[in-house]
Every structure is written in C-alpha cells, then in structure tokens.
Amino acid sequence: xxxxxxxxxxxxxxxxxxxxxxxxxxxxxxxxxxxxxxxxxxxxxxxxxxxxxxxxxxxxxxxxxxxxxxxxxxxxxxxxxxxxxxxxxxxxxxxxxxxxxxxxxxxxxxxxxxxxxxxxxxxxxxxxxxxxxxxxxxxxxxxxxxxxxxxxxxxxxxxxxxxxxxxxxxxxxxxxxxxxxxxxxxxxxxxxxxxxxxxxxxxxxxxxxxxxxxxxxxxxxxxxxxxxxxxxxxxxxxxxxxxxxxxxxxxxxxxxxxxxxxxxxxxxxxxxxxxxxxxxxxxxxxxxxxxxxxxxxxxxxxxxxxxxxxxxxxxxxxxxxxxxxxxxxxxxxxxxxxxxxxxxxxxxxxxxxxxxxxxxxxxxxxxxxxxxxxxxxxxxxxxxxxxxxxxxxxxxxxxxxxxxxxxxxxxxxxxxxxxxxxxxxxxxxxxxxxxxxxxxxxxxxxxxxxxxxxxxxxxxxxxxxxxxxxxxxxxxxxx
Amino acid sequence: xxxxxxxxxxxxxxxxxxxxxxxxxxxxxxxxxxxxxxxxxxxxxxxxxxxxxxxxxxxxxxxxxxxxxxxxxxxxxxxxxxxxxxxxxxxxxxxxxxxxxxxxxxxxxxxxxxxxxxxxxxxxxxxxxxxxxxxxxxxxxxxxxxxxxxxxxxxxxxxxxxxxxxxxxxxxxxxxxxxxxxxxxxxxxxxxxxxxxxxxxxxxxxxxxxxxxxxxxxxxxxxxxxxxxxxxxxxxxxxxxxxxxxxxxxxxxxxxxxxxxxxxxxxxxxxxxxxxxxxxxxxxxxxxxxxxxxxxxxxxxxxxxxxxxxxxxxxxxxxxxxxxxxxxxxxxxxxxxxxxxxxxxxxxxxxxxxxxxxxxxxxxxxxxxxxxxxxxxxxxxxxxxxxxxxxxxxxxxxxxxxxxxxxxxxxxxxxxxxxxxxxxxxxxxxxxxxxxxxxxxxxxxxxxxxxxxxxxxxxxxxxxxxxxxxxxxxxxxxx
Numbered sequence: 001x002x003x004x005x006x007x008x009x010x011x012x013x014x015x016x017x018x019x020x021x022x023x024x025x026x027x028x029x030x031x032x033x034x035x036x037x038x039x040x041x042x043x044x045x046x047x048x049x050x051x052x053x054x055x056x057x058x059x060x061x062x063x064x065x066x067x068x069x070x071x072x073x074x075x076x077x078x079x080x081x082x083x084x085x086x087x088x089x090x091x092x093x094x095x096x097x098x099x100x101x102x103x104x105x106x107x108x109x110x111x112x113x114x115x116x117x118x119x120x121x122x123x124x125x126x127x128x129x130x131x132x133x134x135x136x137x138x139x140x141x142x143x144x145x146x147x148x149x150x151x152x153x154x155x156x157x158x159x160x161x162x163x164x165x166x167x168x169x170x171x172x173x174x175x176x177x178x179x180x181x182x183x184x185x186x187x188x189x190x191x192x193x194x195x196x197x198x199x200x201x202x203x204x205x206x207x208x209x210x211x212x213x214x215x216x217x218x219x220x221x222x223x224x225x226x227x228x229x230x231x232x233x234x235x236x237x238x239x240x241x242x243x244x245x246x247x248x249x250x251x252x253x254x255x256x257x258x259x260x261x262x263x264x265x266x267x268x269x270x271x272x273x274x275x276x277x278x279x280x281x282x283x284x285x286x287x288x289x290x291x292x293x294x295x296x297x298x299x300x301x302x303x304x305x306x307x308x309x310x311x312x313x314x315x316x317x318x319x320x321x322x323x324x325x326x327x328x329x330x331x332x333x334x335x336x337x338x339x340x341x342x343x344x345x346x347x348x349x350x351x352x353x354x355x356x357x358x359x360x361x362x363x364x365x366x367x368x369x370x371x372x373x374x375x376x377x378x379x380x381x382x383x384x385x386x387x388x389x390x391x392x393x394x395x396x397x398x399x400x401x402x403x404x405x406x407x408x409x410x411x412x413x414x415x416x417x418x419x420x421x422x423x424x425x426x427x428x429x430x431x432x433x434x435x436x437x438x439x440x441x442x443x444x445x446x447x448x449x450x451x452x453x454x455x456x457x458x459x460x461x462x463x464x465x466x467x468x469x470x471x472x473x474x475x476x477x478x479x
Numbered sequence: 480x481x482x483x484x485x486x487x488x489x490x491x492x493x494x495x496x497x498x499x500x501x502x503x504x505x506x507x508x509x510x511x512x513x514x515x516x517x518x519x520x521x522x523x524x525x526x527x528x529x530x531x532x533x534x535x536x537x538x539x540x541x542x543x544x545x546x547x548x549x550x551x552x553x554x555x556x557x558x559x560x561x562x563x564x565x566x567x568x569x570x571x572x573x574x575x576x577x578x579x580x581x582x583x584x585x586x587x588x589x590x591x592x593x594x595x596x597x598x599x600x601x602x603x604x605x606x607x608x609x610x611x612x613x614x615x616x617x618x619x620x621x622x623x624x625x626x627x628x629x630x631x632x633x634x635x636x637x638x639x640x641x642x643x644x645x646x647x648x649x650x651x652x653x654x655x656x657x658x659x660x661x662x663x664x665x666x667x668x669x670x671x672x673x674x675x676x677x678x679x680x681x682x683x684x685x686x687x688x689x690x691x692x693x694x695x696x697x698x699x700x701x702x703x704x705x706x707x708x709x710x711x712x713x714x715x716x717x718x719x720x721x722x723x724x725x726x727x728x729x730x731x732x733x734x735x736x737x738x739x740x741x742x743x744x745x746x747x748x749x750x751x752x753x754x755x756x757x758x759x760x761x762x763x764x765x766x767x768x769x770x771x772x773x774x775x776x777x778x779x780x781x782x783x784x785x786x787x788x789x790x791x792x793x794x795x796x797x798x799x800x801x802x803x804x805x806x807x808x809x810x811x812x813x814x815x816x817x818x819x820x821x822x823x824x825x826x827x828x829x830x831x832x833x834x835x836x837x838x839x840x841x842x843x844x845x846x847x848x849x850x851x852x853x854x855x856x857x858x859x860x861x862x863x864x865x866x867x868x869x870x871x872x873x874x875x876x877x878x879x880x881x882x883x884x885x886x887x888x889x890x891x892x893x894x895x896x897x898x899x900x901x902x903x904x905x906x907x908x909x910x911x912x913x914x915x916x917x918x919x920x921x922x923x924x925x926x927x928x929x930x931x932x933x934x935x936x937x938x939x940x941x942x943x944x945x946x947x948x949x950x951x952x953x954x955x956x957x958x
Contacts, residue, residue: 034551035558035600036588044546044616051547067523068530072513073590073621073637074574079514095553095579097590101625102571109515111552111576111590121514131808137523141621142552146580158552329610 010341012279017223021151024273028282028342031152038150038157042266045342048290050160050266054140056192056288057162057264060184066136066164071118073141074109079117083242086116089209093145095157111144116210116235116261119165120243127167127257129248134177135167153270154227154479161265167245167257171236174258175213178234181262182215185230193268194285194393195219195275196401197229198424198474200449205433208261212236218448218474220401221274224422226448226476229271232262270479275397282343283365285393286386291344293322293382296335298351300326308355308375312348315379320386322348340365345389346382366392409459410466411442414475418443424476428469430462439464445475489820491758496702500630503752507761507821510631517629517636521745524821527769529639529745533619535671535767536641536743539663545615545643550597552620553588558596562721565595568688572624574636590623595689595714595740598644599722606646606736608727613656614646632749633706633958640744646724646736650715653737654692657713660741661694664709672747673764673872674698674754675880676708677903677953679928684912687740691715697927697953699880700753703901705927705955708750711741749958754876761822762844764872765865770823772801772861774839775814777830779805787834787854791827794858799865801827819844824868825861845871888938889945890921893954897922903955907948909941918943924954 010027011019025031030046042050058068074097081087094110112118123135140162150156164181168174182199189195197217207214211233219229239245240256249255276283286292293316297309309324316322325335332349339347343365350360360378362371366389373381404423408414417425425445429435436447450473462469489506490498504510509525521529537547553576560566573589591597602614619641629635643660647653661678668674676696686693690712698706718724719736728734755762765771772795776788788803795801804814811828818826822844829839839857841850845868852860883902887893896904904924908914915926929952941948 032601032604034597036551036553036555036597039551039553041551041601042549044548047547047549050549068526069523070521070526070529070621070639072515072518072520073623074515074518076515092581095576095588097574098577099587100574101627108578109574118513118515122511122520125511142549144552148580160549 052288086210138164182232200451226478230264235259281341284343293346427463429473430469435464448474531767565689617643661711679930705957709743714738760820763822772825906942908952909948914943927953
C-alpha cells in the first residue's frame with residue numbers, strides 16, 4: 001500500500017493549529033509543495049473544490065452583466081509606475097522578466113501581481129463615449145506576489161483568483177458596483193461556503209494601493225485569527241486619471257471615468273478548512289463539496305452487495321456528486337476514515353443486512369449522526385440531508401464567530417479578551433492611524449474593518465486614546 | 480456614435496486574406512492588440528467563445544477519468560535542462576524571471592512554455608506503486624513562448640490552452656491514451672466546431688521536443704493553408720527516465736512508467752474564423768456560438784413590438800443563448816450588419832406586421848435564407864435551425880477541404896497543385912527527413928502528418944526522390 005494512500009494521523013488543533021492546518025491540506029491531497037519555493041501545486045481534490053467555488057461566483061457575476069476577458073500576464077514597468085501609491089504597494093513584491101527569446105529586454109516586464117494597470121491601458125483605448133459605459137469585465141487567472149513567508153492557500157507566491165475591473169460614468173455608480181460585488185462576496189460565502197463574514201470598510205492604512213476606498217469581508221478561523229476573504233475597491237478617478245480614461249459625456253464635454261476592482265482567490269479554500277475543519281480533517285460544505293456523498297459497500301464480496309451499491313450510486317448521481325468506492329484493496333473501516341478526513345458530507349453504507357431490509361445507512365460528517373434510510377427514499381432523503389448539513393455548518397460557524405467576538409472599552413479589556421478568548425474584538429475607534437498602529441504594536445491585532453453594522457459597543461470613546469469616537473471597528477490577529 | 484461601435488468594412492478575403500483576418504478578429508471584438516508586443520487581449524466576445532470550447536473539451540476529458548489540477552507558472556532552469564531534446568526545443572523561446580521580491584534570483588526561472596518538466600517532478604514524488612496508476616491530470620492555463628512574428632490566436636507570445644499529462648504502467652496504455660485523446664480532439668472539432676480535420680502522426684522532424692511519437696489533427700483554412708489544431712504525444716519513457724518516475728510493479732520490481740501529454744489552445748479560435756468566415760465576417764458554429772440567436776425588433780417604437788420581442792426572447796432563452804437587441808440608438812439595418820459580422824447563427828426579426836400575423840422571421844447566417852415562423856412554433860423551429868446550420872457548416876467545410884486537397888505523384892504535379900489550387904497535397908513519402916526538407920525548401924509546404932487513413936494515392940514511389948514508398952502523407956503550407 002503506497003504511503004500516500006494511508007490514512008495518517010492529523011496533529012490535533014489544540015496541540016498545534018499550524019501543524020493541524022498543514023497536515024489537513026497535504027494529507028487530504030488538496031495541495032502539495034512544489035520545488036519552486038513559495039509556489040504550490042493545487043491537486044485534483046483541491047482544484048475540484050476551486051472549480052465549484054469559481055462556478056458559483058462566475059454565475060453571480062454574469063447575472064449582473066459582467067463578462068469574462070483575458071489580459072496579458074506581463075506588464076511593462078512603466079505602466080506599474082503610473083499610479084504612485086499602486087507602484088509603492090506592489091513593486092517590492094513583483095517578479096521581473098528581464099530576458100526572453102534569447103535576448104535581454106529593453107524594458108523589464110513584471111508578472112501581474114494584479115492587473116489594474118494593463119487593463120486600464122486598454123480601457124483608455126476602448127472608451128470614447130458615455131454610451132460605451134459601463135465596462136463590466138472580469139478575468140480568472142493566476143497572479144504572482146513574491147511573499148517571504150508562505151502557506152498553502154493563505155499566502156503563496158502564486159495564487160489563482162478572479163479580478164473584476166469596471167468603469168462607470170459617475171462616482172456614485174462606481175460606488176454602487178463596489179458594494180454590489182461586496183454583497184455577492186458575502187452572500188456566496190454565507191450561502192455556499194457556509195462561512196459567516198463581517199462586512200465593512202477597510203481603514204486608510206489597509207486600503208488597496210491606489211484605491212479611494214476598500215471594502216472587505218472578514219471571516220474568523222478556529223484559532224481566533226481573522227481571514228480577509230474578499231475585497232472590493234472603489235478606485236475613484238485615481239486610475240482613470242493616471243491612465244487617461246476619458247469619455248465624451250452627455251453634456252458633450254470630455255470627462256474622466258470612475259473605476260472599481262474586486263477579487264476573491266484560492267485563499268477562500270484556506271477559510272473553508274479553518275472555519276469548518278476538525279481533528280478528523282476537512283468538513284466540506286455540501287453545496288461546493290467535490291464529492292457530496294460516497295457509497296461504501298460492506299462485505300462487498302457477498303452476492304448482490306456491489307450491484308445494490310451501484311444502483312444506489314446511480315440513483316443519487318443523477319442530481320448529486322456521489323461516487324461509489326468499491327476498491328477491494330481497502331477495508332470499509334479504512335474508507336470511513338479516509339472520507340471523513342476528506343470532509344465528504346455524507347457517507348452511505350450498504351451491506352447484506354441493509355439489502356435484506358431494503359435500506360441503507362447515511363452517516364453525516366458534521367454531526368456523526370447515523371440515519372437509516374429506505375432505499376426507495378434515498379434520493380429524497382439525500383436532498384434533505386444535504387440541506388440540513390449546509391445549514392448546520394453555517395449555524396455552527398456563526399455560533400463560533402459570536403463566541404469568539406468580544407467587546408472592549410479600553411486597552412485592558414482589549415488585551416484580556418484577546419488573551420482569554422482570541423478572536424474578533426469590537427471596539428470604538430477615533431479613526432486615526434496612530435491609534436490603529438499602536439493597537440497593532442501592543443497586541444498584534446490589526447483593524448479588520450469598520451463594519452456596516454455599527455452596533456454592540458456602548459462606550460463613546462476610542463479604545464486606545466480615550467478621545468470621543470463614533471465608529472465601531474473590528475480588530476483581530478489575522479492571516 | 481463611438482468608432483468601436485460602427486460597422487466598418489472588412490477587407491475582402493480575395494483581396495488580402497491576411498488583412499481580412501485581422502479585420503475580422505479586431506472589428507468583431509474577439510481580440511485586441513496589447514501594449515506588450517506579441518501579447519493579445521482576449522475580449523469578451525472572444526473569451527465567451529473560448530469558454531464554450533473549454534466547456535465541451537472539459538466534459539469530454541472528465542468522462543475519461545481526467546481530473547484538473549494546477550501546477551506552478553514558473554519552472555527552474557535546471558528542470559528544463561533535464562530532458563535533452565526538450566530543452567533544445569524550448570529554451571530559445573522562453574521568458575526568464577531573473578529578479579523577484581527586490582532580489583536577483585540564484586537560479587533563473589522560466590515562465591512555462593509547457594509544463595512537462597514541473598509536472599514530472601511532482602509525479603516522481605507522488606508515484607510509489609502500480610496501484611497509484613494511471614495519473615490522469617490536466618490543467619487549463621496560459622503559457623508563454625517568445626515568438627518573433629505573431630498573429631492573434633494563431634501565434635502569440637502568450638496563449639491559453641489545456642495541457643493534459645498522464646502516466647501509465649505500460650507503453651501500450653500510454654499509446655492508447657494518446658490516441659483516445661486525439662480522437663476526442665477530432666470529435667470535438669468535427670461535432671462542435673464544425674471543422675473537419677486530418678488525423679495522423681507527425682514526422683520525426685515535426686515531433687514534440689522529447690516525445691516518442693506526436694499525433695496531430697490538421698484543419699484547412701479558406702486560403703489553403705493548414706492549421707495544426709491539436710497535438711497528442713506519447714512521451715514513451717523519455718520524461719519518466721529524465722525525472723525518475725518509477726513504481727513498484729506487479730512483479731515487485733521497480734520500473735519506469737510511461738507518459739503522455741496533449742493540448743489544444745486558443746489557436747482553435749483562429750481555425751473557426753478561417754474555416755467558416757466569409758467577406759461579411761465571422762460565422763459561429765451554433766453549438767459553441769456565444770450568441771446563438773439575436774432578436775431584433777423592427778419599428779420598435781410602435782406599440783406592442785418591444786413586448787412581443789421580449790416574450791419571444793424569453794421563450795428562446797430558456798434553452799438557448801439568445802439575446803434581444805432593443806438599443807434604439809441603432810437602426811435595424813445597422814444591427815443586421817453588426818450581428819452578421821459577429822457571425823450570430825440566426826437573426827430573428829419581429830415587427831408590427833409580423834405580430835399581426837402571429838409570426839417572426841428567422842434569417843440564417845450561413846445561407847442568408849429567410850424563414851417565416853409562427854410565434855408558437857418559434858422554439859421548436861429554432862432547435863431545428865440550430866441543427867441545420869451546424870450540419871450545413873460542417874458539410875461546407877468538408878466540401879472545401881475536399882476541393883482543396885490534391886494528389887501529386889511527382890514534384891511537378893506537387894508544385895502545379897499548390898499553385899493552382901492551394902491546399903493539402905496528398906503524396907507518397909519514403910519516410911526520410913531529407914525529402915521532407917527538400918519539399919519544404921522548394922515549395923514552402925511542410926509535412927502535416929501521415930494520416931491514419933492511408934487511401935487515395937496510387938503512385939508507389941516517393942513524390943520527391945522517386946524511391947519506393949509505402950506511406951501517404953499530407954503536405955501543405957501552414958500557419
């Protein structure tokens with residue numbers, strides 16, 4: 001039996017969360033380390049998960065009129081330099097192509113860390129009149145950011161993502177699009193990934209390099225650390241001015257357009273792992289699980305067992321991603337562990353006694369519950385169980401998020417909360433960069449966002465400086 | 480009215496085929512030139528076409544057990560150097576990353592021109608026992624090859640493709656997989672792209688760098704030039720030996736595995752354009768057309784017209800990619816030209832007189848035929864017309880291929896055929912590299928492949944050297 005196929009022990013979360021994570025991502029074959037430092041290989045099981053996530057987002061984007069395109073991988077250095085804050089934000093972490101086709105290049109080309117600059121250069125060429133607007137384009141691609149410390153899915157030198165880039169006639173329209181997309185991000189995370197998120201605006205410090213305003217969704221992991229899971233930027237006219245994106249307006253005058261950009265990435269897979277996983281491994285939310293159910297025959301050498309298992313699989317596979325595992329090199333017990341580790345939402349057992357009684361047994365990954373199901377009701381019941389698991393996983397994650405969210409009126413409470421129950425800290429903030437910096441210095445917690453829902457903190461002063469403060473902000477240590 | 484939105488004249492094919500091609504790809508907004516030399520921007524209309532092509536291939540691959548993965552964009556120089564022929568074939572045209580994260584790299588990394596080397600390095604790590612085999616993985620990604628002369632879709636410094644990489648226990652299994660995929664390529668081209676192809680084996684000269692054998696599908700364009708449209712390689716044990724991909728076999732001895740690789744790319748879009756297009760622009764095969772039908776209201780300001788057009792669109796859009804164009808900035812006549820140019824298979828006209836009679840008018844892009852259709856039969860009729868167009872486009876393309884295929888028994892006939900009716904030349908070939916080289920030198924025609932169907936040439940001697948020859952080969956000038 002090959003090493004890769006053994007169900008190996010996963011380090012427990014409580015013992016070492018970071019090792020638990022590494023064990024889970026590698027042993028379930030979501031991902032592997034590549035020979036190029038900081039670059040990961042997304043294996044078939046991980047990529048199937050990404051395809052399901054992609055498919056949901058892609059449909060949602062398209063419903064709002066967004067179309068997909070593809071822009072060049074390489075960006076001339078001079079383009080990156082056009083927006084001042086943008087180049088400062090990105091140039092330290094880009095990879096440069098300096099030689100190609102056997103020659104030294106006249107101008108260095110960077111591998112896109114994000115594509116605002118190259119896309120804006122095209123938009124400038126395409127835009128003539130207000131009648132052409134809005135531009136609503138997105139691309140699915142890989143980007144490269146030369147990170148020093150890397151972790152599969154969470155922070156890697158290369159990752160897969162989507163980047164949407166829109167152009168509008170007015171600032172207000174750009175703002176509306178920014179928030180419309182942010183809401184798609186929230187909705188997909190909650191409804192499909194079963195991952196509750198805090199929705200709000202980033203502080204100036206954490207804003208995207210070159211943006212007018214950045215909004216984010218922030219999820220909370222089992223270890224109490226936050227994960228920025230998607231961002232949507234209103235770029236105002238910063239990029240349109242830098243790239244001369246102008247149009248002839250309704251009043252026949254030439255004017256600058258307004259733009260947005262927004263992205264989610266394979267980082268979301270890290271979120272799914274750390275929000276839902278447990279010491280047995282992954283727990284896949286049914287709606288995006290690569291395998292939603294696995295049929296495991298018991299005593300499969302006995303007459304009729306394989307046949308019954310096949311019929312059951314076929315019936316379920318009409319509407320669901322259900323597979324049969326009738327590999328006789330492994331025992332049912334080994335398979336139970338394997339698919340539990342891989343987070344398959346439902347295991348379906350069927351053996352000679354079940355067949356006699358015209359039944360099978362569903363075992364839920366989320367609760368461990370065993371449910372005896374009449375074979376003729378299997379399809380209907382499976383649909384119910386899929387919904388029940390999806391809903392239960394969201395509720396459990398929401399409960400965890402609430403339990404790990406504390407309120408602090410001053411820094412003593414802040415530090416105590418972070419020490420005793422690591423997670424989100426809600427606190428009033430005066431809005432100044434200095435307080436934000438000091439809080440990070442003292443506690444390691446960063447300002448995640450200023451949530452749209454401004455409720456639950458009674459204090460009327462900044463948690464750090466004690467001056468009058470209006471805004472509630474979420475703080476946390478973060479990935 | 481913005482310049483991009485005008486229906487502009489397309490240079491006629493007969494006048495200048497190359498300009499016709501450029502006009503068609505840019506004016507229909509399939510693609511645009513980017514500011515990075517040799518790199519293209521695939522615009523929304525072109526990308527939608529690519530998504531439809533991808534989706535068909537992806538389903539076919541998955542039916543045969545292939546799963547998608549994602550491997551790193553960058554490959555260490557030392558990896559590229561491991562397979563001798565491979566490095567010779569690819570190193571002149573790669574792009575090198577030499578600096579990243581603010582530092583000079585110790586080892587240059589190339590942007591993948593193809594991923595055999597990085598993927599093999601992972602396979603070597605993953606493979607232990609014959610029980611792990613076969614490995615059946617594919618990735619959809621972009622690759623970079625620094626070409627000197629570029630043309631949108633046909634030859635660009637960056638293009639999108641899929642690359643499949645499989646590993647097998649025996650040479651025979653690898654060979655079977657190579658041919659199984661080649662047959663998928665043929666089938667999808669014929670059945671979905673309506674593009675007939677010649678299926679066969681490449682000569683040693685044209686073999687993929689490092690392959691044991693390369694097979695291709697070759698299509699014929701309107702100008703009589705061939706387009707290599709997909710290749711499938713049996714890599715034998717060349718890469719498995721170079722990358723130490725070994726396993727413990729059934730007989731308990733360690734042995735090298737056998738591997739394959741295969742790919743199709745955005746080049747297929749170039750094929751669709753040049754096989755089906757005419758002087759009015761594109762003709763999209765219905766099965767992969769981004770827009771299968773466009774409803775154009777006539778006299779849309781009159782009462783009831785827009786409503787009727789919307790109802791008709793909704794009914795058709797349940798099962799088809801049908802859109803309504805009720806933009807009142809443009810006349811119906813302008814729209815007719817626009818969608819004709821974009822190759823939309825069916826235009827559906829509906830005006831006050833049609834509504835009175837309870838009908839609409841279908842206009843076929845392939846034949847120009849106008850068909851009056853009762854509104855209650857529109858959906859059924861649309862399905863029929865889709866099939867009829869798909870079939871007619873394939874038959875027309877096949878007719879063209881046959882008409883442009885000549886037979887030559889000697890070089891005089893060869894040159895005459897190529898001069899008078901440019902296209903494929905079928906001829907006997909002795910199998911030697913020298914004859915192949917001389918034919919190219921004399922005529923510019925290259926050996927496209929040795930077709931599986933060895934019929935239609937009576938001569939028993941090589942078209943060049945006159946020595947006895949068994950094999951029939953296809954020659955053509957090619958993109």
